[in-house]
Amino acid sequence: MxxxxxxxxxxxxxxxxxxxxxxxxxxxxxxxxxxxxxxxxxxxxxxxxxxxxxxxxxxxxxxxxxxxxxxxxxxxxxxxxxxxxxxxxxxxxxxxxxxxxxxxxxxxxxxxxxxxxxxxxxPPTRVEPVESDLLDRLYPVLGVKAHEVRAAAWLTNGPRQLALELDSAATVLRLQPDHAALKTLTKVGVVGRHAKGQECDVEVRFFAAPIGIPEDPVTGSLNANLGRWLMADGRLPRRYTAAQGSCMGRAGRVYLHDDGQTLWVxxxxxxxxxxxxxx
CATH class of the missing domain: 3.10.310.10 (Diaminopimelate Epimerase; Chain A, domain 1)
Structure with a gap:
């Protein structure tokens, strides 16, 4: 009807x-x-x-x-x-x-x-190691060098996302992935820290060609996953601001805060x- x-x-x-x-x-x-x-x-x-x-x-x-x-x-x-x-x-x-x-x-x-x-x-995030052979195939498709990657993990809070922590926001912003090749591999999110004193603490991008989205403007689930992963061992503070969408002409802002019981996004x-x- x-x-x-x-x-x-x-x-x-x-x-x-x-x-x-x-x-x-x-x-x-x-x-x-x-x-x-x-x-x-x-x-x-x-x-x-x-x-x-x-x-x-x-x-x-x-x-x-x-x-x-x-x-x-x-x-x-x-x-x-x-x-x-x-x-x-x-x-x-x-x-x-x-x-x-x-x-x-x-x-x-x-x-x-x-x-x-x-x-x-x-939601809770499950963290799992990433297969080394997948990373070997992924890096050239993303246009990133192995020495620019500080950490990698599978993160799941509903959607399963491969995440890379890169050495800086500048590295995140310069990536120009081969989306056609990425479509045959996996969805991947990347994050890197801005220098102190900037408006935002980190820069985030999410490439999701396998589900028909070459680059997502702003991704709440990924930012939630990244927050849980990077706050867990002190790599990011319990309160920070993420920028996303900069390379698409957007100005996405995600505000994350762990109050000791709940991570709020x-x-x-x-x-x-x-x-x-x-x-």
């Missing part, structure tokens, strides 16, 4: 319109098939499209399904903040005034307000489009 459904398009992890990561949000998505959701995600051609549904867990305020042009994700950061923003903007009222509880593929995710920003509680959300979509 074709229905008019509420629709938002928001810009996430930025306070400046058109400088973050856009997200399409379809409200009242009950009745849409998996195929329809996947088809719309391909049509919007955004890194993610979110579909809001009634929760099946009584502890949740709403449920979200998240699709990329290449398939469904169990969790993603910018759809979490963007979906929460759109749900609240459409009149959603959380059970707990202090936080919103989102249900998604990894379970329940808490989202709270931090001033004008929203921040989600990062925060960002601004800017509304851009509001209306209905016929599906």
């Amino acid at each position: 074709t229905l008019l459904r509420k629709f938002h398009q928001v810009d996430v992890f930025t306070a400046r319109p058109l400088r973050g990561n856009p997200l399409a949000v379809v409200h009242d998505a009950s009745g849409l098939s998996d195929g329809q959701m996947a088809e719309l995600a391909g049509w919007t051609n955004l890194s993610e499209t979110a579909f809001l549904l009634p929760p099946t867990d009584p502890a949740a305020d709403y449920r979200v399904r998240i699709f990329t042009p290449g398939g469904e994700l169990p969790f993603a950061g910018h759809p979490t903040l963007g979906s929460c923003f759109a749900w609240l903007a459409a009149g959603g009222t959380p059970r707990d005034a202090a936080q919103v509880v989102q249900q998604c593929g990894v379970g329940l995710v808490n989202v709270r307000r931090e001033g004008e920003r929203l921040a989600f509680a990062a 925060g960002g601004d959300v800017v509304p851009l489009v509001e209306g209905t979509i016929q599906l």
Whole structure:
């Protein structure tokens, strides 16, 4: 059955319109098939499209399904903040005034307000070693030298992502990957520190050609994974700011803070489009 459904398009992890990561949000998505959701995600051609549904867990305020042009994700950061923003903007009222509880593929995710920003509680991250032969194939495709890589790991908080800590933000910014070759290998995120005194502490990029996204403008799940990984042994402080999207003309900002119990991943959300979509 074709229905008019509420629709938002928001810009996430930025306070400046058109400088973050856009997200399409379809409200009242009950009745849409998996195929329809996947088809719309391909049509919007955004890194993610979110579909809001009634929760099946009584502890949740709403449920979200998240699709990329290449398939469904169990969790993603910018759809979490963007979906929460759109749900609240459409009149959603959380059970707990202090936080919103989102249900998604990894379970329940808490989202709270931090001033004008929203921040989600990062799911646990599983850290695993990376196969040396994969790194040998990956480095020339990325255009990085082995001596520029300080550490590598598989990081999983829903999505599984290969992460590289590079020797500097400058090295991160100069990369020009072979996206066609990377598509046959893996998704990979890179991070490097800026010099002291800069606006942001680290520079992040995420190359996801295998799921149809050559480079993602800003990636909440990756930043959550990187935060857990790099804070664990003191390589980054318990509070820092990450920049992402610089090489794409974006100005993504991700604000991370570990309060001793929870790693909070925060960002601004800017509304851009509001209306209905016929599906």
